[in-house]
Amino acid sequence: MPVAEQSLHAVHRLFDYRQSISTKPYASRGNKVCRCRRCLLPAAVCTCAWRRPCVSNAAFALVMYDSEVLKPSNSGRLIADLIPDTHAFLWSRTEPSAELLALLADSRYQAYLVFPGEYALEQRVVEDFSSELPQLAASGKTPLFILLDGCWREAVKMFRKSPYLQQLPMLSFRSEALANYRLRKGKRDFQMGTAEVASLVLEAWGEADNAAALDSWFNLFVECTLWSRTQNKSASLQRIAELQQQVLQR
Template sequence: MSRPRCERCVRPQNHCLCHLIPSLPSRTRVLILQHPDEVAHALNTARLAALGLMNAELKVGEVFADLQQWLSSEYRACLLFPGEEAQELPLASVPKDDRPLLLVVPDGTWRKARKLLHLNPLLAELPRVCLPAGLQSRYRLRKAPGEGALATIEAITVALNLQEEPACFDELLRPFEALIEGQIAAMGEETFLRNHQKS
């Protein structure tokens, strides 16, 4: 029999994170497109990000037939995904266009995120934005697949901090950090130090 889960954060009720999830306003709208394989992931940071931002939405799937409708003309849509054409955040405002950004964020492994772009040509057509080089993930339990590889919630936090400075969105990371601390506690400090500390 499975353990009872919180309906909001979908964590086991005795590990509910809702008390740590903020409710942060932002001018930038965040649309997270989550690959179905990520839904059952132990961290599922995309869900935590969507819950913590008042102006965010999480959609799950591989093909998003309603994508055109979600790319509201009230916003300047861009895709948070690296590439040769990607502009580094923050984006300067465009003359005569004071619309806020709509940040579209694919959530999945790099391979799955690329698949989302392939299956949704409209995504690939969006202007791309990226984060500065040299960022390091706080997720100490996993070796990052490459430099600058962040969990989805980390990438969104950095993007919003850059785009909406001086506003700070670090509070969004509280449930993420609690998850990491919980995993370390579950495995035991000695096991963590032996297997995950840098030599």
Template sequence: MKQGCLQPQKQPDKQCNECHLPLFACLCDIIPTLSSAITFWIIQHDNEPAKSTNTGWLIRASMPKTRVFIWRRVLPDTLLLRLLRDSTYQPCLVFPSIYAVAKQPVFTPVSFKKNKKRPVFIIIDATWQQARKIYRKSLYLHHLPLFSFLSNTSSIYTLRRNKHHHHLCTAEIAAAVLDSQGDVQQASVMMSLLQVFCDRYEGAKLGQRPDNYFDVRRITKGVV
């Protein structure tokens, strides 16, 4: 099992620490490692780690270089601030331009290729209302190049209610970033992971035991 996942033989009636699913439906063992030049840094609202419907963990579990920072309004994460100043990386913020401050620089793919820095995409992991607040209160994000896109498809995420069908969950945003940067297969696998997670979550509420073999095929083939 992946690090952080509870051992089912020791605690059969518990939930997994990583995927928050009941252990009979745990997804951790079948999550592949995705290879990509892209790194994700996730700024997470402090309510999210305890939510069983959170999807940011799928990014961390499938892409080990992912870093997660818990957002604090009064005291920003010192490691995050230091990394933002590190010349090794070229971070950009994934966020809707309609909610961004005026004159925030815009991300262009050419910039990564020219400076040969490690591309980092920062995603705010929270509800949409919380994400806007986090952005507004985090002035250190306002100078970063902004990666903004409009989704032409409806979200497949069904575990939380959303006022707008085109608002994507955190894992879907990561998949959209991967796809935009040419990592089409990785994006497809991320979407398949999300679909399997949603299906297992809904099935677990009914006591349904998943078919690992079937779900592995869905994930590895990138079938959503």
């Protein structure tokens, strides 16, 4: 049976903080819908009871563009739903998060910025992550994958305006698969949803089961969101029930 009560994770806490400093309610498409405060889906299709965290040896850090954490369509929160060692920070051009900088300097982790290699400046670009595994094993460090969470224009801005990110080795994928993110489709094929990118990362790190779990969780999230949009006719409660069972059977 699904577990209804689970502890708050980093994105939940960042959401609460971002709301606490807002001067007015966040307004977006569907803002009048009664939503769960944690998964941000309509109450009728809340997924919180279906969340099943994974056992993972990877860590993630989401650097989120201002109001991104408030958007119901944000998929970054799905990573924190499943991967226990996930951190979340608001991005600032002028005042970088001290907690983020401390995390990047933490000797327990080896940080990698996950971003298209074509944007690399002077940092090392890693396209075959298997080449990193011997060094990680020898060091005993946990890979910390940094994801810039926002629309593509915002992600590029965060990278270009953050010198501390430009010093990190860059993990870049040459994925031939088209993005499946039906909620906010990017203009270019590599512009995937944040959770989709994290699934590629987990696969590259060797955690295929966790990658598949995140894929299933992402598919359920997309289906529930599309179902709630009155003009969308492609989603159904039957399909949602099928995806719920896939989540439970992983």
